[in-house]
Amino acid sequence: MIKAAYTDKETVVRILTAAFADNKSVNYVVRQGRGRIARIRALMAYSFELCMLFGRVYLSEDRQACALTLFPDRKKTTLKTILLDLRLALNVIGPGRVRRVMQREVRIKAAYPATPINYLWFIGVLPGEQRQGTGSRLLRQLLAHGQRPVYLETSMIDNVNWYTKRGFEVYQTLQFGHGDLYxxxxSTARA
Structure with missing residues (x-):
């Protein structure tokens, strides 16, 4: 596992855009229609920036997979984060959809404990490299590296099975317009 630098931004954005292009939850947040993939790229660039500021970004040794983690208790509001949030709202989500997406985020965050956590925002492998153990190795290294409990959500049932086989448990399910969010x-974390 390699700790990413700002020079790795394009690699990380490319991996995550390809890995999450068909993800229900990501597509719920991102305005649909022409330019959807560009908006997913912008979402991943936004996530990269926030995780570089208030978390960590990792690449697999072969640079075919990456993980973005955030430490929510360290997140601060700065001029830079305000500008990033505005760009996200206007260019990725769309002004008419911001309220719905913000309500979704409030419900998700309310389900996390008040104690410090490691929020696994995204972990992805290039589609042509999936099912070869790269993502599993990266997740295993990430879990061994951290001292905080890891929390995440997914809308994909296949991902639920993948995570539970690697020591996670579903502790709540939320309903949204795209279906269930797990x-x-x-499993060692208790709220």
């Missing part, structure tokens, strides 16, 4: 945590 909230998971490392």
């Amino acid at each position: 909230l998971l945590r490392t």
